[in-house]
Amino acid sequence: xxxxxxxxxxxxxxxxxxxxxxxxxxxxxxxxxxxxxxxxxxxxxxxxxxxxxxxxxxxxxxxxxxxxxxxxxxxxxxxxxxxxxxxxxxxxxxxxxxxxxxxxxxxxxxxxxxxxxxxxxxxxxxxxxxxxxxxxxxxxxxxxxxxxxxxxxxxxxxxxxxxxxxxxxxxxxxxxxxxxxxxxxxxxxxxxxxxxxxxxxxxxxxxxxxxxxxxxxxxxxxxxxxxxxxxxxxxxxxxxxxxxxxxxxxxxxxxxxxxxxxxxxxxxxxxxxxxxxxxxxxxxxxxxxxxxxxxxxxxxxxx
Numbered sequence: 001x002x003x004x005x006x007x008x009x010x011x012x013x014x015x016x017x018x019x020x021x022x023x024x025x026x027x028x029x030x031x032x033x034x035x036x037x038x039x040x041x042x043x044x045x046x047x048x049x050x051x052x053x054x055x056x057x058x059x060x061x062x063x064x065x066x067x068x069x070x071x072x073x074x075x076x077x078x079x080x081x082x083x084x085x086x087x088x089x090x091x092x093x094x095x096x097x098x099x100x101x102x103x104x105x106x107x108x109x110x111x112x113x114x115x116x117x118x119x120x121x122x123x124x125x126x127x128x129x130x131x132x133x134x135x136x137x138x139x140x141x142x143x144x145x146x147x148x149x150x151x152x153x154x155x156x157x158x159x160x161x162x163x164x165x166x167x168x169x170x171x172x173x174x175x176x177x178x179x180x181x182x183x184x185x186x187x188x189x190x191x192x193x194x195x196x197x198x199x200x201x202x203x204x205x206x207x208x209x210x211x212x213x214x215x216x217x218x219x220x221x222x223x224x225x226x227x228x229x230x231x232x233x234x235x236x237x238x239x240x241x242x243x244x245x246x247x248x249x250x251x252x253x254x255x256x257x258x259x260x261x262x263x264x265x266x267x268x269x270x271x272x273x274x275x276x277x278x279x280x281x282x283x284x285x286x287x288x289x290x291x292x293x294x295x296x297x298x299x300x301x302x303x
Contacts, residue, residue: 001081002029002101003154004279005074008035008046008065008088014192015045018090019056025094032057033088034074037064050302057100058302065297068167073298083157087148091118093187100151100184107182108156111142111171114188133207137214138172142183145169149186157174172213228273234270241265 030164035043050056086092100110134145145167175181242265256262
């Protein structure tokens with residue numbers, strides 16, 4: 001069975017057309033809508049569909065938590081051997097799903113590439129820059145990290161922990177874990193109903209999460225290689241300054257109380273030591289905080 005996970009937020013007018021298109025494409029499937037705090041009647045539209053087709057399921061959040069928690073909730077609820085994610089704005093084409101599923105014979109993850117993207121330049125240009133940075137920092141050669149249309153073998157999502165805006169980097173995380181990631185060109189349509197939830201703030205948050213991913217991919221099992229290197233470098237400079245001043249004091253009897261260099265040396269010793277001891281610990285605490293925790297609250301379910 002194929003589990004199709006659809007995060008939606010204020011997509012009332014897109015729910016029924018989206019369902020109709022999926023019904024035409026696949027036979028054995030379930031659709032899990034994750035209503036991320038909609039207030040426009042989206043949930044009521046999903047309930048109507050469930051009344052006529054029990055393959056339609058829904059997880060409703062108490063408020064808007066974001067796309068990453070919505071996808072995580074959908075992954076947790078999915079029962080299919082293959083999980084497909086698709087945006088609820090009708091811009092992705094469900095007709096592309098079968099060929100993505102076929103590619104899972106050779107790959108563990110298949111990422112969609114909106115080859116001819118039907119969005120305004122104000123969305124395409126920031127996305128292009130974001131994708132360039134993503135390829136550079138993750139080392140994964142995907143053209144479209146933020147495409148909502150993706151297909152996964154269910155087992156690759158086991159024990160996956162996401163927060164922030166990390167959903168767009170799921171293929172990179174899975175590639176880092178050793179899974180095989182493929183890419184396929186998919187169709188893209190103009191948005192007909194509702195409005196886009198993408199903006200500059202989300203781009204900034206995504207880039208910050210990308211930096212976070214780069215750190216964890218390289219140093220999660222050896223944080224001292226990162227923080228220790230910075231801390232010891234600063235500490236070493238402070239030590240050299242302090243040693244130099246100590247030599248001046250002992251052998252040349254130079255007064256040090258009025259020398260700013262003495263304060264700089266002591267400051268660098270302390271800062272270097274603090275970075276060495278506490279910098280990576282703060283990151284470990286944050287990681288531990290999110291480990292095993294749900295970053296969303298479910299109000300009700302339709303199963």
